Amino acid sequence: MSQTAYTLTIIMSFTEAKKDLKKVFDALKKQKITSAKELQIIFFDETGNEKLKNKGLKYGEGFDIEICDSAEATMKAIKGEYVNFCNGKDRWTEGSLDKICNLLKSHHDIGCAVSSYITIKGEEKHVTPAPDIIFDIAEEPFHVKEDLKRFVFRREYLDNIPHLDFEQSEEALLLGLRAIIKSGKIAMMPTALLRVADEASTKIKDLEGLMNKCREESIKACGSVVPYAEHQMFSIVYQYITNNRDKELVYRCLQSVSDKTIANSFPINGKGRLFEERVYAYLLKHRNEKPELILNECGQLIVDNEVLLDVSEHGVYNVAIMTVDSEKKTIILEGNVRTTYVDSEAEHFIRDEKGELYPFEALPFKHDDLLGCDGELVNAGQRFCVEIPLHFGMKLEFVMKYSRTGQMFACKFSKGNFVKLHPNYEHSYYVKKPYMIQMEGNALTVEKNTALKHIGKELTYMRELMKNYQGAKVCFRIAYWLCKAFGSRKPIWIINDRPHNAGDNGEALFKYLMNSPLKKTHRIYFMLSKKSPDYERLSKIGPVLDYYSYKHKLNFLMSDKIISSIGNELPTNPFGKSRKLYYDLYKADFVYLRHGVSHNDQSGWLNKFKRNYAMINSSARPEYESLMTGNYLYSDKQAVLCGLPRFDNLKSENKNKIAFLPTWRRSLQGQKLENSEKRLYSDDFTESEFYKFYNTLINDERLHEAMEKNNFTGDFYLHPVMSAQTDDFVENKYIKVHSEIADYQKVFRESNIMITDYSSVAFDFAYLKKPVIYAQFDFDKFYEEHSWDKGYFSYDKDALGLVTRDYETTLNAIINYIENGCKMEQEYIDKVEKFFAYTDRNNCERIVNAILELDKK
Numbered sequence: 099m100s101q102t103a104y105t106l107t108i109i110m111s112f113t114e115a116k117k118d119l120k121k122v123f124d125a126l127k128k129q130k131i132t133s134a135k136e137l138q139i140i141f142f143d144e145t146g147n148e149k150l151k152n153k154g155l156k157y158g159e160g161f162d163i164e165i166c167d168s169a170e171a172t173m174k175a176i177k178g179e180y181v182n183f184c185n186g187k188d189r190w191t192e193g194s195l196d197k198i199c200n201l202l203k204s205h206h207d208i209g210c211a212v213s214s215y216i217t218i219k220g221e222e223k224h225v226t227p228a229p230d231i232i233f234d235i236a237e238e239p240f241h242v243k244e245d246l247k248r249f250v251f252r253r254e255y256l257d258n259i260p261h262l263d264f265e266q267s268e269e270a271l272l273l274g275l276r277a278i279i280k281s282g283k284i285a286m287m288p289t290a291l292l293r294v295a296d297e298a299s300t301k302i303k304d305l306e307g308l309m310n311k312c313r314e315e316s317i318k319a320c321g322s323v324v325p326y327a328e329h330q331m332f333s334i335v336y337q338y339i340t341n342n343r344d345k346e347l348v349y350r351c352l353q354s355v356s357d358k359t360i361a362n363s364f365p366i367n368g369k370g371r372l373f374e375e376r377v378y379a380y381l382l383k384h385r386n387e388k389p390e391l392i393l394n395e396c397g398q399l400i401v402d403n404e405v406l407l408d409v410s411e412h413g414v415y416n417v418a419i420m421t422v423d424s425e426k427k428t429i430i431l432e433g434n435v436r437t438t439y440v441d442s443e444a445e446h447f448i449r450d451e452k453g454e455l456y457p458f459e460a461l462p463f464k465h466d467d468l469l470g471c472d473g474e475l476v477n478a479g480q481r482f483c484v485e486i487p488l489h490f491g492m493k494l495e496f497v498m499k500y501s502r503t504g505q506m507f508a509c510k511f512s513k514g515n516f517v518k519l520h521p522n523y524e525h526s527y528y529v530k531k532p533y534m535i536q537m538e539g540n541a542l543t544v545e546k547n548t549a550l551k552h553i554g555k556e557l558t559y560m561r562e563l564m565k566n567y568q569g570a571k572v573c574f575r576i577a578y579w580l581c582k583a584f585g586s587r588k589p590i591w592i593i594n595d596r597p598h599n600a601g602d603n604g605e606a607l608f609k610y611l612m613n614s615p616l617k618k619t620h621r622i623y624f625m626l627s628k629k630s631p632d633y634e635r636l637s638k639i640g641p642v643l644d645y646y647s648y649k650h651k652l653n654f655l656m657s658d659k660i661i662s663s664i665g666n667e668l669p670t671n672p673f674g675k676s677r678k679l680y681y682d683l684y685k686a687d688f689v690y691l692r693h694g695v696s697h698n699d700q701s702g703w704l705n706k707f708k709r710n711y712a713m714i715n716s717s718a719r720p721e722y723e724s725l726m727t728g729n730y731l732y733s734d735k736q737a738v739l740c741g742l743p744r745f746d747n748l749k750s751e752n753k754n755k756i757a758f759l760p761t762w763r764r765s766l767q768g769q770k771l772e773n774s775e776k777r778l779y780s781d782d783f784t785e786s787e788f789y790k791f792y793n794t795l796i797n798d799e800r801l802h803e804a805m806e807k808n809n810f811t812g813d814f815y816l817h818p819v820m821s822a823q824t825d826d827f828v829e830n831k832y833i834k835v836h837s838e839i840a841d842y843q844k845v846f847r848e849s850n851i852m853i854t855d856y857s858s859v860a861f862d863f864a865y866l867k868k869p870v871i872y873a874q875f876d877f878d879k880f881y882e883e884h885s886w887d888k889g890y891f892s893y894d895k896d897a898l899g900l901v902t903r904d905y906e907t908t909l910n911a912i913i914n915y916i917e918n919g920c921k922m923e924q925e926y927i928d929k930v931e932k933f934f935a936y937t938d939r940n941n942c943e944r945i946v947n948a949i950l951e952l953d954k955k
Contacts, residue, residue: 104162105136105199106250107178110166112143126193133198134615138177140164160728173256182250183270187295194290198250199286201230208232209255209281210274212797213248213290224542235278239325240364241286242333246270248292268308272315275330279319307665308334309351328359332379336363338471339375345382345471352383357404370940373412374468374477380406393500397507400814409440410509418514418707427488429535429544433707435460435480443501447854449508458484465702465729481707481731488533488544495541510540513701516710518682522613523558523566528682561665563679571679576671578655578683586621587858590657591949592686594625594669596818597645599839600632603663603691606743610942612640625650625669631838646672649811655680659949661689665704669870687712687952691743691945694858696721697891699728706731711951714943717741717861718933724890735955738948741934741941742862749847750866754810756912757849758796758833759840760873761857762817763788765883779822789826791875791905795853796833804913805832813849817857821917850920852899853912856880860898864930865937869915869922870899873908898929 108126113451115122133135139161166172170527170621180193180202190213198211233241243249255277278284302308309331316327335351338344352360360380363372380401381389392400397410418433426770437444437460458495459482465477499506513521519537520526528535534547536556545551556579560572591611595602607625611617617640624636627645636642643650651672654660662669670688690711695718696704703709714732716722716739724730725737766786773823781791795801796814805812811832816824821837829835842859852863858872872893874880881888899922902908924928931937936944 104138104178105131105134105203106180106182106195107138107140107176108184109142109172109176111139111186112141113457115141118159119157121189122186123161125189125191126158126161128194129190129195130193131196135160135162136199137195138162138164140166140172140175141170142166142661144168156260176253176256179253180250181253181256183246183273184505184778185247185295188247189293191291191293194292195250197230197290198285199289201287201932202250202252205232205283205285207281208252208283208285209277210249210251211285211287211290212245213250213292214288214292215245215248217294230285230289231887232283232285235324235326236282240329240362241284242326242329243274243284243286245294246274246298247294250279251273251277252281253563262817268302268304268311271308271313271330271334275312275327276315276319279316279324279326302334302337305335305338305347309354313354323660325359328355329363330362331355332359334377339382340371340470340476342467343471345474348471349382349385352379354378354382357383357402361404361406371468371477373407375470377406377475378470380404382771391440393443393503393505395505395507396501397498397509399440405932409498409700412510413512414509415446416509416514417511417517419710420513420514420518420528420535422488422528422533422535424530424532428485429488429494429542430483430485433481434463434466435482436477437480437498440500445499445501446482447497447499447506448486448494449497450486450768450883451491455487455497456484458482462772463575463729465705465707489545490533490544492544493538493541494544508540514707515677515681516707518684519567520678520681523559525555525562526682527555527559534854552809568679571676574651575683577652580678581652581656585656588619588621589659590621590623590653591659592623592625592643592650592654592657593627593661594645595663596839597625598627598630599818600626600630600636601839601841601843602693603743604661605632605636607661607691607942607945608636609639610743610746611946614946616946617834623653632731650844655683657686659689659952660686661691661949663691663693665690665693665700665709670709683749687949689713689715689949689952691715692717694742695859695861696724697861697896698856699887699889699891700722701729702887705729706736711736713738713948715740715742715948717935717941718743719935720933722935728889729905738945739935740944740948741936743942743945744843744862745865745936746939746941747843748862748866748867751847752850752868753848754808755849756805756812756833757812757852757863757918758792758812758814759845759852759857759859760788760792760817760856761855762819763880763883766823767819768822777819777822783820783823784826785874786809787879791873795873795905795909796835797828797830798909801909801912802830802832804916808916810850810916813840813845815845851912851915853908854953856884861933864898864922864926865934867922867927869920869926870897871908871911871915872899873898874900874901874903875908877906896929896933898926898933 126132126137136837139158139164144163157365164175166175174342198213201211202208221750228428257276281763312327312331313323316323332355335348335355338348341833348945357380360376363376377399389401393399398408399406414435414437416434416436417431421430435446445461446458459480460480463479463481468476470476496509496511497506498509513519520530527551531545532547534545534551536543563572580582591606593604595604611622616622623641623643625645626633626636633642643653654672660670675678688711692715714725714737716725716737722737725732727732765779766783766788768780796812812835816829818839824837827835842862846862846866851869854859854860855871855873860872864870874893900911902911
């Protein structure tokens with residue numbers, strides 16, 4: 099090992115760092131340790147690139163920069179007392195490395211320190227009031243960490259490393275384990291922050307092999323398998339418990355983990371449903387013994403004298419939606435029940451301060467099913483809805499009664515996005531006149547609201563936020579209250595399509611409203627990014643709010659209706675991770691216009707607990723019926739059958755064009771940028787069946803020959819989610835590959851024929867009674883991988899055009915339509931007329947009337 103001459107050595111992958119060396123060094127120059135020349139940089143480069151040093155010196159003047167082409171050479175080159183491994187894409191925030199090094203200098207018995215992190219894409223600043231904590235792993239072995247790039251190691255605890263892998267790999271995991279169990283202590287440092295390109299996920303090639311290596315590392319260092327090593331081992335196998343993996347493999351691996359470790363484990367990265375999975379892991383490990391679960395009088399789930407979990411403490415009930423109805427004087431609580439292996443023997447109640455019980459039933463809810471190995475049902479999803487009459491001074495708590503013994507105990511409950519109380523702040527509150535709702539311990543309290551009390555509560559809440567470094571949020575709340583007191587009294591409606599593009603149902607409705615009497619009685623805005631190519635055009639129609647701007651956020655809180663054609667969270671949450679700090683101020687009804695006709699079962703992401711729309715629109719009779727009878731949970735007060743706004747503007751002006759409009763694929767989309775619909779480029783895309791099918795199709799000489807003969811051209815558009823892959827497709831003189839989002843109205847109007855697959859754009863085109871070809875070469879794979887399940891619509895029976903399942907059939911069908919005038923067959927015309935509820939072009943009028951009716955419900 100080289101003589102120690104520096105405080106810190108950072109070992110970095112050149113493969114990643116070379117893409118943006120300037121940003122790498124700009125971030126490092128913000129550390130005080132840099133100015134003191136205590137920092138050494140080692141670039142690990144197996145390619146032998148001779149230009150690296152010159153480029154590195156250009157931006158890294160004053161740094162000691164080493165270039166190594168092997169793991170062995172890298173380890174020998176280390177001159178720092180402490181070592182960090184970075185993949186080159188990540189950035190240490192100002193002063194973070196100084197904090198870590200200072201802590202390690204003052205605590206010589208600590209083997210490594212671990213920073214906190216936030217994704218580099220995020221716009222939210224990471225602020226946490228939590229102090230740095232040093233854990234003795236003998237006393238608290240469950241604080242397992244796996245993300246190597248956040249570790250700063252003491253050099254003496256690093257042995258020679260046979261491979262340098264800057265991804266979250268098996269080797270990286272073992273490196274961290276080795277250092278931690280050798281020193282016996284680890285520092286968790288939320289005050290130090292690394293902005294990472296993406297969250298780490300350990301890449302495991304051989305589960306059993308990795309478990310054995312963890313055992314060997316512990317035995318080598320300590321003479322036995324210490325509890326920390328066991329917790330590390332369980333965290334590894336834990337990732338396999340609910341991922342539809344090999345049950346026998348998981349069973350074998352669980353034999354290496356003690357019952358005590360399973361019972362006391364923490365979820366890794368706070369993800370998963372640890373409590374159900376913990377019980378499942380125990381039962382799987384002891385499956386041959388068939389252990390009996392017992393719920394004791396304290397609400398603890400016991401097996402063989404081991405407490406697997408405290409049912410009363412782990413959040414059996416998740417309240418997804420809380421609705422206060424001032425006129426009916428009731429509160430409605432809706433959500434999920436997770437009673438964990440005692441379902442058939444449990445009764446559920448809300449209990450008030452007088453001891454009165456309000457029973458409710460746990461109903462099946464498949465979207466909350468928890469599946470284990472080989473698709474085994476771990477815990478059946480359940481939901482509930484309970485309505486309780488309100489009175490001042492009441493106190494409500496959840497209670498479970500265990501039927502086998504008759505015992506009854508209060509249970510904690512968690513709060514979802516539609517409960518207007520922050521889960522982490524004691525003084526969070528919600529007012530719906532004349533009631534004020536707060537949390538007191540684990541109970542909801544109801545008080546009479548007065549102006550003086552309201553002011554007092556708000557000031558108390560603001561003080562709590564200030565103490566927790568949320569000063570900017572306090573300023574925004576003050577701005578809200580000032581606007582509330584002195585702003586316009588006109589109702590505010592905010593309409594949108596995609597944040598960066600218009601041209602869909604939102605724009606169609608916005609145009610209608612700008613020509614309606616409501617323009618005078620309401621403040622109506624369109625929400626769209628100023629960077630959008632549609633911004634100037636929409637600004638000529640009516641007022642536009644720049645997406646994510648201060649003005650947009652403030653008007654959002656003041657708004658009465660948020661009306662969107664897209665169903666993701668962006669239109670209903672401009673505050674990102676800070677959403678719950680403002681949710682008590684939300685008063686708007688969320689209206690989902692729909693992007694198109696929903697023919698698949700989208701209830702997994704579109705159900706009431708996930709979106710909670712005040713109104714959800716539909717266009718076709720079977721589409722509306724699916725909302726009423728499926729797992730969406732919406733009532734007939736929320737679901738309406740009005741038709742899509744853009745249908746009012748559909749017309750046909752054929753210009754001998756072919757439209758290629760395939761939908762997206764979950765498995766092919768790049769990584770999503772935070773607070774955006776944009777995604778990064780996916781390197782694997784060109785190897786996909788999807789790419790090969792469409793790139794071959796649009797470049798097929800047989801198709802070109804038919805197009806030239808009949809004077810046709812074509813337009814190919816990828817779904818916006820996959821727009822980063824546009825340049826992969828080869829365009830030609832017959833078919834243009836478009837990088838921009840389609841002007842769908844223009845495409846529908848000018849095209850004679852459409853080739854799609856599973857996209858709802860087929861319905862718009864068929865609405866015009868033009869021929870559609872559904873190219874479904876990957877039918878089975880699509881539904882296995884996608885976020886949709888098959889719904890009411892059967893392509894075999896209900897398709898509004900020709901369905902093809904292979905390349906040649908698709909190609910021949912296109913050529914046949916071109917050569918025969920592109921006419922829709924009568925059988926498909928009949929299906930179109932039967933499918934749609936309205937063809938009268940009055941959809942906007944019906945939708946506006948339905949929105950106005952919301953105020954009367």
